[in-house]
Amino acid sequence: MSDDKFTKIAEIIEQKINSGEYLPNSKLPTHRALADELKTTPATIAKAYKLLSERGRLDSFVGRGTFVRAHTELGQAIQAPNDEKYFNFSLLQPCLDVNVAPLKKAYQQAAEQFSAVAIGYVEGSGHEAHREAGVMWAKEYGLLGGNSSNTLLTNGAQHALSLIIHSMTRPGDTILVEALTYPGILAIASLAGRQVVSVALDEQGLCPDSLQAALVEHDPTLVIVVPNHQNPTGALMSQARKKAIAHLINQHQVWLIEDDIYAFLNEAPCEPIANFAPDYTFHISALSKAISPAMRCGFIKAPQPQVNVLNAFIRSDIWLSSPLNFIAATCLIESQEAFRIAAVQRxxxxxxxxxxADILTQVSWQAHGYHIWLPLPQDWQADRFTMEAKNQGILVTSGSYFSADGQVADHVRLSLMSISDEARFKQGLHALQALLQTNRNTLFPF
Ligand SMILES: Cc1ncc(COP(=O)(O)O)c(C=O)c1O
Structure with missing residues (x-):
């Protein structure tokens, strides 16, 4: 082969990734082993790996080797088409059928409030009354200290995450994330060129000991945590754990994003970490999970000195989130209807x-919120299971989308809410239970 031999080798490796022979997060052979297999030299393999790293297909970790990059394509992690041919357990959203009527009413009420001021440009991130509504929403579930001057309006929680990451960190900075985390965070960091370092989790979420060690070793700019009904593990933090994390954040004077989008699922209001570290914490809430992801209404309570920085970013990025949606959101919150809907969803x-719990008895799991982090029976790898489930008409989310450190996933995430009809939900669970009972080796004898 000619000079561009390594590009041909890269193509061969890419084909193996695309065909599923090399799975996401799996470790690639050493340079020497693959050189022997493909009858070339280790230097050529090294060049091919480098090319594929530049194309975003591989990640190399010093001392650990080269891995197939986990997905950063969010469109694959959540499979949105609500095609009736699938049992769709992949979307973390409320049971939307029951929310349609109150939402219609709120938008009708909102239309009545349209005025020249309501439909025009606005100072800051949006109207004061809408920021006040955001304060009310987050306060109901435990956030203290919010007011209309430290609260900002965003296009949902994903926009809030992106806004804070872009405004508070620079390319090359390190962000500490949960070892298994919401893929939207990994996607922003990857596209924005921020390094992520994973912090260990236990049944209460982020571990203070591991956080402390990572703060010392990596000197990060930002830490991101989902304290309630963590996506994907479902971990729920105690107040003692939240205080321990707040203590470390205050001590190390590092920014914290507390993505508290699932706070409304707690049985009673719980104080967020932000209450104990208000000077460093950006607290995110949103209406997407309780009311509708289509509203795109999110709220940030920011440390007061950072509000202007965030406002400048919002203005340069989208100018402002649509006030028309926030009129409807404010109608729902001020009338208390939003809290009633959230309680129904809970x-x-x-x-x-x-x-x-009655149907999925093949494996043991625990859940408190909208989803189950389902361990797979021995021999199943999460991507293979997800592929096979899809073949059988069941959409679940492979655990590999959530891995921040390239560990091979042996779980899938299952949303309990995305199939609105209960009879169909049960049917889907029975289909899934049957698949869990199937011996993997009878499906893939290789
Ligand atoms: C932890 C977490 N943050 C943010 C989001 C995105 O929310 P939004 O639709 O409000 O952008 C999700 C959605 O699944 C999530 O699980």
Missing amino acids: DIAKRRRQIA
């Missing part, structure tokens, strides 16, 4: 967890 989630 009750549905509770009932769904019971139904799932």
Whole structure:
């Protein structure tokens, strides 16, 4: 082969990734082993790996080797088409059927409030009354100290995450994230060229000991945590754990994003970490999970000195989130209807967890919120299981989308809420239970 031999080798490796022979997060052979297999030299393999790293297909970790990059394509992690041919357990959203009527009413009420001021440009991130509504929403679930001057409006929580990451960190900075985390965070960091370092989790979420060690070793600019009903593990933090994390944040004077989008699922209001580290914490809440992801209404309570920086970023990026959606959101919050809807969704989630406990008995799992982090029976790898489930008409989310450190996933995430109809939800769970009972080796005898 000619000079560009390494590009041909790179193509061969890429084909192996695309065909599923090399799975996401799996470790690639050493330079020497692959050189022997492909009858070339280790130097050529090294060049091919480098090319594929530049193309975003591989990641190399000093001392650990080269891995197939986990997905950063969010469109694959959540499979949105609500095609009736699938049992769709992949979307973390409320049971939307029951929210349609109150949402219609809120938008009708909102239309009545349209005025020249309402439909025009606005100072800051949006109207004061809408920021006040955001304060009310987050306060209901435990956040203290919010007011209309330290609260900003965003296009949902994903926009809030992106806004804070872009405004508070620079390319090359290190961000500490949970070892298994919401893929939206990994996608922003990857596209923005921020390094992520993973911090260990236990049944209460982020571990203070591991956080302390990572703060010392990596000197990060930012830490990101999902304290309630963590996505994907479902971990729920105690107040003692939140205080321990706040203590480390205050001590190390590092920024914290507390993504508290699932706070409304707690049985009673719980104080967020932000209450104990208000000078460093950006607290995110949103209406997407309780009311509708289509509203795109999110709120940030920021440390007061950072509000202007965030406002400048919002203005340069989107100018402002649509006030028209926030009029409807404010109608729902001021009338208390938003809290009633959230309570209904919380009750549905509770009932769904019971139904799932009765049907999914093949493996043991625990859940408190909208989803289950389902361990797979031995021999199943998460991507293979997800592929096979899809072949059988069941959409679940492979655990590999959530891995911040390239560990091979042996779980899938299952949303309990995305199939609105309960009978169909049960049918889907029975189909899934049947797949869990299938011996992997009878499906893939290789
Ligand atoms: C932890 C977490 N943060 C943010 C989001 C995105 O929320 P939004 O639709 O409000 O952008 C999600 C959605 O799944 C999530 O799980």
